[in-house]
Amino acid sequence: MVPAARSVGRPFRLRGCLSVCSGVLEERLVLMDVYVYPQDPVISALISTCIGIGGHLFFALSQNWFQRLLHPSSNRLVFYVGSRLYTECFAIVCVNGWRGPWQLLDIHSRKQCFTVLATTMVGVVALISVRGLRNVTAPPFIIVRDNVKGYFEVITMFRLSLQKSIGLYLLDCLFSVVVVGILVVFIWRGSWILVDIFLYPEDLTKSAWGSLVIGYVAVVTAFLLQPCAKYLCDKASGTSRLLISDIVNLYALFGTVNVWRGIWNLLExxxxPDDIVLSCWITHIVSFSLLILMSCSNSLLVRGVYIDAEEPAGKCMEFPCYYFRVMFQERQLRKLRKIHMNKGTYSTYEEKPNIDKSITISVIHNIIVENSTTTS
Structure with a gap:
């Protein structure tokens, strides 16, 4: 059944933008093609959709329970092992949540330019109308480190609390997962297939390399233009500010999809290429291990809903890629903390840390301070 499953699953897979992320995601998606009811693509897609929706709801509803159960203050080893198992399980849920709707669209709609463009525009317009277009972004524009604070947090669209109203919170989770999540799949699938149609459709190798080059050129350009976008958003307000944010998010999507697609197809x-199952298991073990060692395995997870231009001024145009920056700041904070503890002035240091705020945003800074205190 493996060759048949591979031929069925090929159009439905997604590759990660970084080689380690792409390896983990590819392995799960391909193995879903192989093991989840491969003889019937429709049933297989429906099973994946149910796993995706049900799993997202479970992790959203149980996030407070995970935060209480797994914390380094009680047992550091249990937290480390349990949190990485959490990431593994949640990543499987995310993969199924994308694979199911993607495959159902492939089965029930034609891969013609007009049809694909129509479904893509439906997703874009709908997300813009609810101010959720920024949720289409992914690595390399987003890197999530495995910090203690917020490790199990799942942000919903309307920011409702489970303690206030279980019913409203459940509806909030359903809207975030079913509506926003599936619209994101609409946009990604459409963007991916449009590149398939127009970029060397008869030569997969040229198409893959071309996609990779175009993607990274777009990524580098987006980062170079980031100060200009921040300046414009800082000066703009209202609809014009949202428009700038949406344009930047769409350009980031263009670069991200091409990078993901390039790495994905090059791996294939x-x-x-002659043993897809072996390829998947090797890719999974090596890639996921590297992500854990680099302390950014949470970058795999597609969770939470974020609002367009939610941050004040130009901060809404900052791509949250602070891997080395945060790592160096953590080292600086540890040194400062040690110095102030030796001087007996740690409480003053904790309130007003001596750190160059020009190289980070306040949210990242607060997370570092709290994690430094928690893990001490």
Missing amino acids: IYFI
């Missing part, structure tokens, strides 16, 4: 072409 060059990495053990």
Whole structure:
């Protein structure tokens, strides 16, 4: 059944933008093609959709329970192992949540330019109308480190609390997962297939390399233009500010999809193409291990809903990629904390840390301070 499953699953897979992320996501998606009812693509897609929706609801409803159960203050080893198992399980849920709707769209709609463009525009217009277009972004524009604070947090669209109203919170979760999540899949699938249609459709190798080059050029350009976008958003307000934010998010999506697609197809072409299952398991074990060692395995998870231009001024145009920056700041904070503890002035340091705020945003800074205190 493996060759048949591979031929069915090929159009439905997603590749990660970074080689380690792409390896983990590819493995799960391909193995879903192989093991989840491969003889019937429709039933297989429905099963994946149910796993995706049900799993997202479970992790959203149980986030407070996970935060209480797994914390380094009680047992550091249990937290480390349990949190990484959490990431593994949640990543499987995310993969199924994307694979199911993607595959159902492939089965029930034609891969013609007009049809694909129509479904894509439906997703774009709908997300813009609810101020949720920024949820289409992914690595390399977003890197999530495995910090203690917020490790199990799942942000919903309307920011409702489970303690206030279980019914309203459940509706909030359903809207965030079913509506926003599926609209994001609409946009990603459409963007991906449009590149398939127009970029060397008869030559997969040229198409993959071309997509990779175009993607990284777009990514570098987006980061170079980030100060200009921040300046414009800082000066603009209202609809014009949202428009700038949406344009930047769409351009970031263009770069991200091409990078993901390029790495994904290159792995299919060059990495053990004759044994897809072996390729997947090797890719999964190596890639997921590297992500854990780099302390950014949470970058795999597609969770939470974020609002367009939610941050004040130009901060809404900052791409949250602070891997080395945060790492260096954590080292600086540890040194400062040690110095102030030796001087007996730690409480003053904790309230007003001596740190160059020009190299970070306040949210990241607060997380570092709290994590430094928690893990001490």
